[in-house]
Amino acid sequence: MDQRYQEVVASLETYFDGLYHSDTKRLGQVFHPQAIYACATEGTLTYHSMATYFPVVDARPAPASRNEKRADRIVSITFAGPVTAVAIVNCAIGPKYFTDILTFVKLDGRWQIMSKVFHFDLVPAAA
Template sequence: MDPRFDEMTAVLKSYFDGLHNSDTKILGRVFHPEAHYFCATDGKLLHLDMGEYFPVVDKRPSPASKGEARADRIISIEFAGPVTCFARVECVVRPRFFTDFLTFVKLDGRWQIVSKVFHYDVRE
């Protein structure tokens, strides 16, 4: 099997760990410093850079601190050449259930998210 799948699975595990623990130190290793974050679920475009996104994560109580079970999974991983990847994943930060489209590039020997586009549903 292509070793990039193992590399990407490890990066996505860190991504899920960072979200579940609201840990921007972990997320800072997964996201490229110039990454962008987009959502239009509410009918208007939300666009944040990492300087705007990380403080939001820092302020929220983590799902781990509330004893919430993890519900994250990788739906697909697709490669376009040796240094470009797309992953579709699902995760939960209650009450929101997310579908994330993550675009990665491999720079300086490591995969980093350069864009996160997502949708969420609110559920109890």
């Protein structure tokens, strides 16, 4: 299998673990410092730089602390060149089920997320 693919998968595992544990040290290993975070699911733009996104993650209870079931899934990884990729992934935090579109660049020998654009659906609580 293509080494680039395995490297992006390893970055995605760090990403999923960082979200599940609300661990910005892990997320900092995979997000480029100048990355953007954006969503328009609720009809307005939610936008963060990493400087404003990481404090949000730090302030929320970790899904791991609530023993939430993980829903991490790689839907696809597509390469646009030797150092550019797009990954579509799913995960869940609380009642929100996310579809993330992550753009990656390979800089300084590692794959880094440059943008996270996502949609979420609310999943009703089990009765």
